Amino acid sequence: METAYASATQPSRDPMVPLFAAGARAMVPWLAGVVPFGLVIGVSVARADIPAAAGWLTGPAIYSGSAQIATIEMLDDGAAPAVIVATALIINLRLVLYSGAIAACWRGTPRWWQITASYLLVDPSFVVGMDGYQRHNRRDLGHRYYLGGAIVLWFAWLTALAVGVTLGAQLPSELRLELVIPLYLVGEVVGRLDDRATRRAAGTASVVAVLALTAPLQLGILLAIITGLGAALTVREVPR
Amino acid sequence: MTAWIVIALAGLGSYLFRISMVLLVERVRLPDQVERASAFVAPAAFMALATSGLAASAAGADITQAIPLVAAVAVAIITVRHTGRPYLAVVVGMPTLWLLTWAVGAS
Numbered sequence: 001m002e003t004a005y006a007s008a009t010q011p012s013r014d015p016m017v018p019l020f021a022a023g024a025r026a027m028v029p030w031l032a033g034v035v036p037f038g039l040v041i042g043v044s045v046a047r048a049d050i051p052a053a054a055g056w057l058t059g060p061a062i063y064s065g066s067a068q069i070a071t072i073e074m075l076d077d078g079a080a081p082a083v084i085v086a087t088a089l090i091i092n093l094r095l096v097l098y099s100g101a102i103a104a105c106w107r108g109t110p111r112w113w114q115i116t117a118s119y120l121l122v123d124p125s126f127v128v129g130m131d132g133y134q135r136h137n138r139r140d141l142g143h144r145y146y147l148g149g150a151i152v153l154w155f156a157w158l159t160a161l162a163v164g165v166t167l168g169a170q171l172p173s174e175l176r177l178e179l180v181i182p183l184y185l186v187g188e189v190v191g192r193l194d195d196r197a198t199r200r201a202a203g204t205a206s207v208v209a210v211l212a213l214t215a216p217l218q219l220g221i222l223l224a225i226i227t228g229l230g231a232a233l234t235v236r237e238v239p240r
Numbered sequence: 241m242t243a244w245i246v247i248a249l250a251g252l253g254s255y256l257f258r259i260s261m262v263l264l265v266e267r268v269r270l271p272d273q274v275e276r277a278s279a280f281v282a283p284a285a286f287m288a289l290a291t292s293g294l295a296a297s298a299a300g301a302d303i304t305q306a307i308p309l310v311a312a313v314a315v316a317i318i319t320v321r322h323t324g325r326p327y328l329a330v331v332v333g334m335p336t337l338w339l340l341t342w343a344v345g346a347s
Binding site: 201 | 245274
């Protein structure tokens with residue numbers, strides 16, 4: 001009886017719980033840049049000539065800031081529906097690459113996991129998730145890490161959109177919080193430039209991203225990623 | 241009604257992109273080159289996103305805004321290279337940006 005009582009009152013020692021929290025913590029630096037971004041999109045919804053609820057729905061439906069902005073702006077401008085959908089999908093083409101990169105980590109997992117985890121896949125959750133899988137040898141540990149970060153991001157994103165739509169709040173632009181994410185990404189890559197192929201992938205992607213800065217439909221990022229991958233593959237593998 | 245349909249279609253397409261390779265990897269074996277390339281998606285994507293974000297910010301900036309930005313990135317890179325701790329890029333970079341923005345503006 002005592003044992004049962006003790007086990008019922010003691011906190012859980014499930015080793016998975018700290019990993020979920022660790023993933024959530026790893027998402028925090030992203031939130032400093034993502035939340036203001038969500039607020040801005042929310043404000044743009046409030047000002048656009050579309051139903052506020054429909055604008056907010058871009059969050060849970062499309063769940064990608066760049067594509068959401070394009071959709072809202074083009075709906076407001078009265079663009080043809082097919083053009084709007086095509087534009088959003090072109091901007092989100094990079095998600096196929098993310099899907100391909102993380103697919104190996106989710107191979108053999110239950111279908112419900114693949115359906116749920118895929119829905120949450122976007123730039124920040126991909127970054128945090130891949131980091132988690134690289135840190136942990138067991139994939140189930142990486143799953144918890146991914147889920148912790150992805151769920152925090154999802155709630156923060158939808159909340160920021162709702163606040164932006166409702167209040168139309170202005171951002172403190174002097175803080176330049178939009179630069180938190182680029183700096184964070186630079187730190188992540190600089191710490192991992194161990195081999196020549198990785199350096200070539202990162203360097204080429206950087207150059208192409210700058211050169212293609214004014215490319216239409218935000219194709220520059222997709223182009224930079226593909227070019228970076230091509231450049232990395234030109235490096236001959238060293239036999240082990 | 242059009243707005244709702246457009247958003248639903250864009251959302252559905254985006255979701256299919258997200259789950260596409262996850263489902264395909266169960267049925268088809270990706271070519272070795274694709275498997276190998278997937279290891280480089282993260283560094284390529286991270287740097288593409290980072291560089292485009294920084295470049296977009298610098299493109300619309302005058303010299304007093306560009307100098308603090310470039311300096312902040314340089315300090316972030318040096319710090320991470322020396323410490324091996326990626327999060328310090330933000331911890332050190334953002335205060336550097338704020339401090340230099342204030343200093344350049346005050347001078």
